[in-house]
Amino acid sequence: MSSAAAAAPIITEVVVIGAGPCGLFQVFELGLLGISAHVVDSLKHPGGQCAELYPDKPIYDIPALPVCGAQELVDRLLQQIKPFKPQLHLGHEVVEFNSRADGRFELATAGGVRFDAGAVVIAAGLGSFQPRRIGIEGAEAWEGAAIQYRVRNAAELAGRQLVIFGGGDSALDWTLELLPRAASLTLVHRRSEFRAAPASVARMRAQVAAGRMRCLEALPHSLIVADGALRGVNIRRPDGVIEPLRAEQLLVFFGLHPKLGPIAEWGLALEKRALRVDTEKFQTSVPGVFAVGDINTYPGKKKLILSGFHEAALAAFGIQHHLYPQKKQFLQYTTTSPVMHQRLGVPD
């Protein structure tokens, strides 16, 4: 029995897949209607593309905010949804989705968290962010063991010969953290400049100057395997020279890229790798499953945060009707509605 099958499911009104700006705003719009949601994201932090791809860049087309940093927008959205106490499950990719005969939905993450939901909102953007792979022949056989894209257990790496690839914050942070306990450590980056925080780069260079580690400008070339074990990696220097490095463990931090992944397999109508929705309630081809933000498509769709916010507002009404078809729907203003004030925690 898989661990996904073993854990008891979390029973909820709605599961939102994706904690990007549109998934977060979906929580707000549902909350205004008195509907609670669990939000799942494969990234360890909320904010989707804004937080992962351009946190420091300014955005100029959010209504009433002439300029807003991308991470600032995420922080503001998190603040805005606070009254609705959303349950965020970060670092969990939703990999399984099933429609049940009773109209509810079962979802499971790769880590075995299960949900039993009355409705699902897919706000998965460009897809779930996956690590960029090392891309050398035969690497797949070692991935998850001698080649890792994230450190699951730093203690396991103590006393080992490590080669770390990358030039961003993850590569530098792990270099500095693992160095004191590693048998040896070499950092390999394709350029002499680093994207990581200058202070980390300076600390790393100080360790190199003190002879505690090496830092080389090169690309991965091929694996060195002997007697069924990974013994090292050949790297290609800028002058074309191939140099062997001894290593028991390769840690690769080439960043993340989005992949539609499992969502494409869930039997929902797709068009050009996006989920087809109506424009009344942004429902997919399966009743009870909605899609907002960059993941959806319809005539005239524009992949803008602003569009996703509008979609989330209408989807919330669609979800309310799906969950509670008998309930009379009417539009209330946040300015004047006592029940919305109560939900928002605003004193009347």
Ligand SMILES: Cc1cc2nc3c(=O)[nH]c(=O)nc-3n(C[C@H](O)[C@H](O)[C@H](O)COP(=O)(O)OP(=O)(O)OC[C@H]3O[C@@H](n4cnc5c(N)ncnc54)[C@H](O)[C@@H]3O)c2cc1C
């Ligand atoms: C450099 C850059 C600049 C931009 N500037 C602007 C701008 O100025 N104005 C503007 O309006 N838009 C801008 N955009 C576009 C904007 O960022 C997107 O429209 C917006 O992020 C879409 O939000 P979203 O919530 O739909 O998806 P995303 O932000 O992509 O978030 C989706 C989330 O879903 C998660 N996810 C996906 N699949 C799964 C799964 N199976 N399980 C769990 N989690 C999953 C992902 O990890 C991700 O965190 C810009 C984009 C880029 C790259």
